[in-house]
Amino acid sequence: MSETTNTDQRAQQRFPLLSDSNINTVMMNGAQIALCKLKRARSFNARLYFYAEIGVFLEVSLSRGAGISDDTRQRLEAIHREATHVHMDANKASRAAE
Secondary structure, three states: OHHHHHHHHHHHHHOOOOOHHHHHHHHHHHHHHHHHHHHHOOOHHHHHHHHHHHHHHHHHHOOHHHOOOHHHHHHHHHHHHHHHHHHHHHHHHHHHHO
8 A cells, every 4th residue: 555655656746736836936947047048149049039038938927817926027027137138238249249
């Protein structure tokens, strides 16, 4: 009987159900990863891709039925603001180098 219980516990750990708090974590982690990749990107197309990805996270956070907290929404706005500056500064630098 303990073997069956142990197997059930392992299955729950592998496939946890997402709750409202978990979706906030997923959104923040995704946006932070995209911001890091944006900062390292060397081409305009790569920067544009990661900037757009951050924009998608922000737009999804505006959906009222998604379970996104106001704190997460504000943090995503701050990440998007930072991404805007990084993207624009990189564009200015690449134009100046030409």
